[in-house]
Amino acid sequence: MSRHKSNPEKQMTIFGHLTELRRRVIISLLFFLGCAVIAFILYDGIIQLFTLQFKSIQSGLGATLFANSITEGFLVKLKTAAIFGLIFSLPVHIVNLVQFVFPAIDRKYRKIVTIGLFASFLLAAFGAYLTYFRIVPFSIRFLTNSGFIPKSVGVLLSYQESITYVLSFLLWAIITFQTPLVLEILLALNVIKRKAVFRASRYVIVGIVILSAVITPSVDPVSQLSIALPLVLLFFLAILVAKIFKLGES
Structure with a gap:
């Protein structure tokens, strides 16, 4: 009888953890979708932040972003919305993860985790700032300077590849930092x-x-x-x- 009484308690404990995990996954997913939808709606303003990076290209015949297929613009919009949704919902994912494991963490380590959570946001912001305002502009200027591309040559840049270039830089910098x-x-x-x-x-x-x-x-x-x-x-x-x-x- 005692074994019969202990098993339901154990099953309820496991079930409770699974329920809590499912709840937090749903919350994270909803925040991601919400941020992605907002980014999709505000796409025109967001994409200007990325196309602006290519204004610094020095070419005698100018530099132009172009789409080489009728679906490219839509695909870029979806990709941009998804990545921005991931970036801006990332704090929610981290907080959800910390709150899920927090009860299992020894009390003397909880302060360390809390400080680490705050430091995580600072590192992400620093990585994003450094990438957008310093690394990406320098990279574009370096790769398109007259030492590689003569001023007599125009620059035609793929819309999708160029935006993906900046987005990839931004996302990976935030993660690696x-x-x-x-x-x-x-x-x-x-x-x-x-x-x-x-x-x-x-x-x-x-x-x-x-x-x-x-x-x-x-x-x-x-x-x-x-x-x-x-x-x-x-x-x-x-x-x-x-x-x-x-x-x-x-």
Whole structure:
């Protein structure tokens, strides 16, 4: 009889977790769809932010974005809305994830998680700012300068490829700029040790450079290093913060 009484309790506990997980997934999905719909409606204003990036191209015959199929404009609009929906609903996804696992986290680590949540938003904003206002404009100017494209040659840019170029830069920068935070949390939870991470720093730097080369849509090394350098600096900053607060030592 005791076994019969304990099983329903266990099943209810598992069912409760699954119900809570489903509820949070639905909330995240609804926020994503809502943000995507808003981005779809406000597309004209949003797309101007991206086409503006290509105004700096110096060419004697000018630079023009063009669509090479009748469906390209619609596909770009859908892709832009989806990526913007993901970016702007990302805080909700992160908060949902944290709230779901929060009850299972030891009380002494909850403050670390809360601070990490705030730092996540700051890193995402920093990555987006750096990419849109610094890295992407520099990358476009570098790849289209007169050393590569003579001024006697006009520039015809694919609408879809050009917008995807900027969107990919933006999305991957936001995601990869979370890696220092992940490192800090692992150190705070003593999953890894600070001294071991520092000793492996040369391998981490190589890994960051390789990762930047893989995720960067541009083929030029300058743009790839523009992503890699801030990540390397953030990596060592995370190590310094861990040393100050004695994280990853016990």
